[in-house]
Amino acid sequence: MTGAPLAIVVLHHRGTRDTIACLESLARQTEAPAMRVIVVDNGAEAELAALLQRWLAGDACELPAPSADDPLAPRWWPTRGVPTARWQRLSEAALPAAPATCAPWTYVRAAANRGFGAGMNVGLRVALADPDVHATWLLNNDTVVDAHAVAAIRARVAMDATVGQWGTEVRYHAAPHVRQSDGRLAWSPWFARGSRMGDGEHVDARAATAREVRAADTTARADRRLVWPEAVYGASWVLRHAAVREVGALSEAALLYGEELDWAARARGRWEGAVIPEAIVWHREGATAGGGQSGPKSAVADLWGIAARLRLTRRFFVWALPTVYFGLVGAAAWRLLVRRQPDRAKAIVRLLVQGDRALATTRTAPVPTLRSHDA
Secondary structure (H helix, E strand, O other), X not given: OOOOOEEEEEEEOOOHHHHHHHHHHHXXXXXXXXXXXXXXXXXXXXXXXXXXXXXXXXXXXXXXXXXXXXXXXXXXXXXXXXXXXXEEXXXXXXXXXXXXXXXXXXXXXXOOOOOHHHHHHHHHHHHHOOXXXXXXXXXXXXXXXXXXXXXXXXXXXXXXOOEEEEEEEEEEOOOOOEEEEXXXXXXXXXXXXXXXXXXXXXXXXXXXXXXXXXXXXXXXXXXXXXXXXXXXXXXXXXXXXXXXXXXXXXXXXXXOOOHHXXXXXXXXXXXXXXXXXXXEEEEOOOOOOOOHHHOOOOHHHHHHHHHHHHHHHHHHXXXXXXXXXXXXXXXXXXXXXXXXXXXXXHHHXXXXXXXXHHHHHHXXXXXXXXXXXXX
16 A cells, blocks of 8 residues: 555435445445545435435445446446445534544535535545545546556655646546546636547547456556646546645535636646546546536536636636637527527526626526536
8 A cells, every 4th residue: 555545525416326336436446445435415315315324334225227338337336335334424513523533434414505616625624634644536426436546546646745636537437448538627718618638539449348448558658747727627636635725625606617727726836736547437427417428418507617617717817708708698699599598598698797696596496416527
């Protein structure tokens, strides 16, 4: 084992099958004794929360069968829960009195669903209280990870103390040999758009299933550093605790979107960012939000994504506001005239005029996702 234990925060809202499959892949890590898994229940329905807790306790859970064309199901389909009885249950209200040392598995019930950033911050607070843990891996619940990922991350964290955040290799769940991101998100300030770097690249054209893709495929690649305005792709995001204490935790300004670039902007000049290509994650893109391989994005997710683009521009790239406004006026026209979505077009106009005040009515509406990166 290399270095200090690694904390892993998995944010659960909906998609219990996805969450349990993610935890199953973590339970099979080669360095499982050196990790602390923190599951944050961010307003899940009571029945789903109870199912997740039964699985954490080691009970068998009846879950919907995976689809026949799911290439990762044979490898990661859940069995009888985590192979340990050492897990603790906490509530957000009790966190100031939480144990100083994290249990191997921790379930935390958030006080309310306040969004992706706030939910991840609940898990970060638990991890930061443990003096033995020096870094936390923020992981989407609709992912499964390679068995050597924790070992790769711990080695990189111990390697270079100047790096405050890392991305990892992220591949498509439905196409395990195709890259979704090499760990980086490129940001275009002039039109406030992010694009995943390496998206669509074939890692190994011969690989048809996860069993045929090994971590050794990427170990020879040179370490990549983030160059501003790049950010980490937030489906899989590692933060050094020393950097979090200096820069601050994730932004809680919105329910979702934009947290990675916001943190990178605040860390700029103080902490570097890098990529860990040896740590491989397979991501079921848009499993909750819609979009990508899962169909069209919901209206709420669409609105919050555009709001994040405006918020980030006003805070960090104010000189680009004219072109961003111009582009969003065009987006409103497109939704009105081409997509025949007058309500979405009106919502964009309200955002341009009122800013985040236009989101007041959506803060209490049902939120389809708590992920930061599907815009």
